[in-house]
Amino acid sequence: MEPAAVASGYSDPRAHALRERYVRMFGGPELPVPVESIAEDLLGLRIEERELEWSGLLLPAERTIGHTRETRRPVLPRFTYCTEGASCPVEGSPRP
Amino acid sequence: MISTEQLLDELVDRWTRGEPLEVDELLRRAGPHADELARLIDTFLERAPRREPTAESVAFVRSLDEPSLLRARQEQRLKLDDLTEALVERLGLKESARTKVRRYYQDLELGRLEPKRVAQRVWDALGDVLGRDARELVMVRAPAPAAPAMYRASNHLLSMTATGLPDADLADRGEPDEVDRLFGVGGVG
Numbered sequence: 001m002e003p004a005a006v007a008s009g010y011s012d013p014r015a016h017a018l019r020e021r022y023v024r025m026f027g028g029p030e031l032p033v034p035v036e037s038i039a040e041d042l043l044g045l046r047i048e049e050r051e052l053e054w055s056g057l058l059l060p061a062e063r064t065i066g067h068t069r070e071t072r073r074p075v076l077p078r079f080t081y082c083t084e085g086a087s088c089p090v091e092g093s094p095r096p
Numbered sequence: 097m098i099s100t101e102q103l104l105d106e107l108v109d110r111w112t113r114g115e116p117l118e119v120d121e122l123l124r125r126a127g128p129h130a131d132e133l134a135r136l137i138d139t140f141l142e143r144a145p146r147r148e149p150t151a152e153s154v155a156f157v158r159s160l161d162e163p164s165l166l167r168a169r170q171e172q173r174l175k176l177d178d179l180t181e182a183l184v185e186r187l188g189l190k191e192s193a194r195t196k197v198r199r200y201y202q203d204l205e206l207g208r209l210e211p212k213r214v215a216q217r218v219w220d221a222l223g224d225v226l227g228r229d230a231r232e233l234v235m236v237r238a239p240a241p242a243a244p245a246m247y248r249a250s251n252h253l254l255s256m257t258a259t260g261l262p263d264a265d266l267a268d269r270g271e272p273d274e275v276d277r278l279f280g281v282g283g284v285g
Contacts, residue, residue, distance in 0.1 A: 025173055041175040044166040046202055063163075063206055 018042070039065060100126055100133045107137060111144060164233035165205045168226045176202060179225060186221035193275050200279040204234060213280025 022042045023030055039045045043063075050057075050066035057066050103122045110117050119137060126133040169179055180198040183189075189197065203209045211234045222230035272282045 025170060026175060037175060040202075042170070044162060044205065046206060 097127070098125060100129045100136060103133055104136045104140065108140065111140075114147075114150075163205055163207060165226075165230060168228060168230070168233050169205070172226060174225070182225045183218075183221055186224060187217060187278065189275065193273075196273075196275045200275065200281060203281075204279070207234070209279060209281070215278045215280070218278050 018038065019030060019033055022034070022038050026037070026041060028034065036047065039047060046062070046064045048064060048066060049069055052066060052068050055068055055070065058064070059066065103126055107117055107119070107122055122137070123130040123133060169176075174182075176198060180194055180201060183197050183201060184191070184194050187197075200209065204211070204214065211231060219229070219231050226233075276282045
């Protein structure tokens with residue numbers, strides 16, 4: 001079910017399916033989306049700080065999201081986890 | 097401009113040498129003849145004899161699957177924090193050990209720890225939490241050199257070779273403590 005509270009011109013059914021799968025497995029409210037928990041608890045990804053020239057990256061075979069120290073700031077981690085976590089289903093590894 | 101036949105020859109040469117075919121690159125170079133080249137490549141691959149995958153290829157494909165320990169944790173509907181809490185309690189550790197236990201358990205889940213070095217007490221505690229013999233669920237994952245890092249920039253998916261090192265590897269771990277000994281980390285076990 002797509003939350004009506006989210007007003008956006010873009011919608012990806014895979015994102016909703018992933019969120020619904022998370023809620024079925026672990027429960028809890030759908031919003032705000034627990035992106036860090038989805039990455040770690042559902043997708044089985046390790047989130048760790050790395051020395052990078054970019055804000056974040058996904059290492060599919062290592063099941064790891066790397067982010068820089070800079071992304072510790074309040075908003076950036078959510079953005080990085082969403083971007084890299086979303087690459088898992090999109091790029092095919094790990095499975096959504 | 098290079099012909100589709102020449103590009104197909106390049107692909108056949110790569111196939112013969114057992115190198116990555118890099119079809120996308122060939123199709124890009126074919127420009128407006130990409131569809132024609134794609135048909136030629138399809139025909140070649142349909143007729144080429146099958147070959148056994150290399151050990152590296154098998155390791156890579158296996159790395160795409162979800163780790164068994166992760167599936168067992170999810171079957172119990174346990175988040176990492178839930179499992180960590182249960183482990184800390186069953187192992188009789190202090191609350192201050194929680195961060196390290198979480199990291200080492202996740203290492204185990206991801207196949208980054210050598211199972212033989214992990215203490216029996218940890219396996220017993222894990223078995224208690226997961227309701228099955230956790231040792232049977234763990235496998236050490238071989239590195240998969242064929243899997244590049246992915247990051248996004250300007251809406252284009254790019255590959256990179258420099259992945260940086262995790263801070264945990266950069267940091268001075270100090271003297272091994274009880275948690276290190278339990279998980280067989282840092283020259284103990």
